[in-house]
Amino acid sequence: MRWNARLEGMRAYEPGKTIAEVKREYGLDRIVKLASNENPFGCPPAASRYLKEMDLETALYPDGYSTALRSALAEKLGVSARQLLFGSGSDEIIVILARALLSQDDNTVAPWPSFPQYRHNARIEGAELREIPLKDNRHDLDSMLRAIDENTSIVWLCSPNNPTGGIIPDDELRAFISRVPEHVLVVVDNAYHEYASAVDYRDPVDLIDDFPNVIVLRTFSKAYGLAALRVGYAVGAEAVISKLEPVRSPFNTTVAGQGAALAALGGDEFIRECREKNERGKEQYVNFARKHGLDCPRSEANFVLMEIRGTADHVAAELLKRGFIVRSGDKLGTPGYIRITVGTEEDNEALLGALAEVLAHSVPGA
Numbered sequence: 001m002r003w004n005a006r007l008e009g010m011r012a013y014e015p016g017k018t019i020a021e022v023k024r025e026y027g028l029d030r031i032v033k034l035a036s037n038e039n040p041f042g043c044p045p046a047a048s049r050y051l052k053e054m055d056l057e058t059a060l061y062p063d064g065y066s067t068a069l070r071s072a073l074a075e076k077l078g079v080s081a082r083q084l085l086f087g088s089g090s091d092e093i094i095v096i097l098a099r100a101l102l103s104q105d106d107n108t109v110a111p112w113p114s115f116p117q118y119r120h121n122a123r124i125e126g127a128e129l130r131e132i133p134l135k136d137n138r139h140d141l142d143s144m145l146r147a148i149d150e151n152t153s154i155v156w157l158c159s160p161n162n163p164t165g166g167i168i169p170d171d172e173l174r175a176f177i178s179r180v181p182e183h184v185l186v187v188v189d190n191a192y193h194e195y196a197s198a199v200d201y202r203d204p205v206d207l208i209d210d211f212p213n214v215i216v217l218r219t220f221s222k223a224y225g226l227a228a229l230r231v232g233y234a235v236g237a238e239a240v241i242s243k244l245e246p247v248r249s250p251f252n253t254t255v256a257g258q259g260a261a262l263a264a265l266g267g268d269e270f271i272r273e274c275r276e277k278n279e280r281g282k283e284q285y286v287n288f289a290r291k292h293g294l295d296c297p298r299s300e301a302n303f304v305l306m307e308i309r310g311t312a313d314h315v316a317a318e319l320l321k322r323g324f325i326v327r328s329g330d331k332l333g334t335p336g337y338i339r340i341t342v343g344t345e346e347d348n349e350a351l352l353g354a355l356a357e358v359l360a361h362s363v364p365g366a
């Protein structure tokens with residue numbers, strides 16, 4: 001077959017192991033999955049009610065334009081309905097952006113370590129990838145700026161950044177964007193927006209009025225607890241969104257996804273409670289790190305990066321045997337660390353108990 005040569009050596013995304021897989025492999029009854037930054041508290045009550053009561057006409061296609069969700073979300077964000085693009089998760093928005101803007105004639109600038117889908121989709125489109133290492137755990141915006149030239153199509157930013165958890169302060173973000181040439185689309189991947197609480201963090205959607213070359217990616221998969229239903233969206237200038245709309249597939253969000261996301265939009269109180277519980281959960285991890293003399297940088301998201309002793313793959317494998325699924329930093333670009341999703345208080349406590357045990361065994365005399 002005449003495969004696209006760019007697919008040579010590419011591998012499928014490796015998700016964290018599923019609960020069923022781990023139960024089977026290790027003969028365990030109870031598994032705690034803290035690997036994919038899902039919300040341990042579920043979704044807003046109105047969304048679960050919608051899902052329980054929905055009477056789905058399965059033979060009919062969904063509304064391809066997500067009209068009801070679109071107008072409610074536009075109102076909530078204070079933007080026009082034509083400033084929104086919906087995707088099967090924000091993962092699909094990344095695919096759409098890459099298809100629309102990247103080719104073998106382009107380059108794209110991205111931070112690393114960061115969300116691996118920027119690099120993955122750049123490779124599929126054959127664009128030159130210019131990855132700029134984080135500096136002191138933060139986007140190195142000066143180096144990113146220097147990497148931009150007349151053939152740059154997209155600059156990716158991730159704030160809060162997955163897997164390191166830090167944000168880009170609003171003043172730095174504005175100073176950066178004002179120096180990016182207008183032909184470059186600046187993508188702010190904002191999947192953890194609802195969790196960010198740093199004093200120098202601002203809603204990046206506010207940037208769009210001042211900088212029409214900015215697009216912000218959000219999702220219902222993380223704080224809104226609807227990862228199973230695959231709804232993400234982009235907010236941008238109407239001129240940008242109208243170029244992207246023809247690239248998405250016609251029915252890329254489902255009836256259930258649109259309905260649950262719409263119901264979830266009223267869940268401000270739920271989101272506020274989750275943010276508070278998440279803050280307390282992060283304290284459990286930070287206290288553990290302090291007690292054990294480990295690094296655990298401040299995270300503005302619902303996961304933490306925890307330094308370990310020994311190799312991250314080993315520690316993650318040992319935790320797995322004990323029924324805890326986390327992500328090894330060896331696969332995320334953060335060797336020496338594991339990424340742990342902040343769970344319920346009890347699950348955090350249990351995981352930290354297991355981690356203490358693993359660390360005690362993995363380092364002789366520690």
Ligand SMILES: *Cc1c(COP(=O)(O)O)cnc(C)c1O
Nearest residue numbers: 089090091115162191219221232
């Ligand atoms: C989880 C995540 C996404 C993708 O989420 P979807 O479920 O596809 O909406 C995008 N970006 C970052 C940084 C993420 O962590």
